[in-house]
Amino acid sequence: MLTQSPKGTRDIFGREMPLWHSVEAKMRALCDNFGIEEIRTPVFEHTELFLRSVGDTTDIVQKEMYTFDDKASRSITLKPEGTAGVARAYIEHGLFNNAQPTKLYYIQPTFRYENTQAGRQRQFTQFGIEMFGSYSPALDAEVISVAAQLIDELGIKDIELRINSLGCPECRAKYNKALREFIGSNIDGLCRECRARYEKNPLRVLDCKEEGCKKIIAGAPSIIDCLGDECREHFEKLKEILDSMGIKYTVDPMIVRGLDYYTRTVFEFVTTSIGAQSTVCGGGRYDNLIEECGGPKTGAVGFGLGMERLMLTLEAQNGQYDEKPYRDIFVGSMGEEGFVKAQAVVFELRKAGIMAESDTVGRSVKAQMKYANKIGAAYSMVLGGDEIASGKAVLKNMDTGEAEEVMLEGIVDKMKYIIG
């Protein structure tokens, strides 16, 4: 127990880290480019926020939240998704008073108590963006374009954008009625959960992963056919803008997303490269959420992307990311005097921006040189009594074996010159 991380969690370190760093750097640079600012919200929020926003008939709220009472008996929940916290912050800080739109992004831990499988953990990392303050389909297109550009820059292959419109609450009510009738007449073939939940929220049935349900659902009426004029125009305009941007998509009326707050546009980027079809990035418009949480009526769109699943996709497509170790110089030592001097020289080198290492373990000179090779040191030297007395040491190129005598006093300048 003590030496094993809790189920559904994992440590990210070592050879995985360079890929995480490079992907995160691309995300941050892209957001800068699109004028999207970072926001860091707390890891936990009041439970009520998620009941209101995510919706109490969703799987997330019913089964997957990490909810507990704190010492003052407040109900607290570790965030199961990113949008609600950002929406709360948008209202709390009156960001709607600024010139709109407000464009925010985050890279943060997220928590869901669910069965673990590849790329699905109980603590996972989500990259998300949220844009507030416009009902225009141009904002939907902008959000989608961020994801499309990221996917392009990461070089992900075999990925497809699917879009749908869930309409406004009026269209949805019309659709729910049609869907309820359809489900009612096919009720016998559905799983127990679907039979239980279809009265309350028939859309959830479209989300069901049971094979029997999936088959029946394939014949369900399409929400696109139930859209009123305004919602239809909104969807048509979005498609027109995506076309003009050169972003390819397919319309998929089965995409409903597992959250209650979506209105009109929903979308997913789907890939098949990590086995069964999986969603790398999903999002949509949520025009009622800010008002529902106590703010002014505000149009909003966003997406979330699971970093772990993205990493699996990248690894499946490109192979393991393998970065060779590298250090500019290893300053070895012989004897106590040399040992102390080496620490001082390495600190001087580091202050000058040179990647230097010394022996801090107490290895023999031979073992130190082996270690220098292991960490990919480009140069090495060994400091002992003679070197300290003469002020000179031998600088060795670890690749070619070439050696030259250098003044210890000038070692920082020498290394700066060599490294360029």
Ligand SMILES: [Zn+2]
């Ligand atoms: Zn509508």
Ligand SMILES: [Zn+2]
């Ligand atoms: Zn079902």
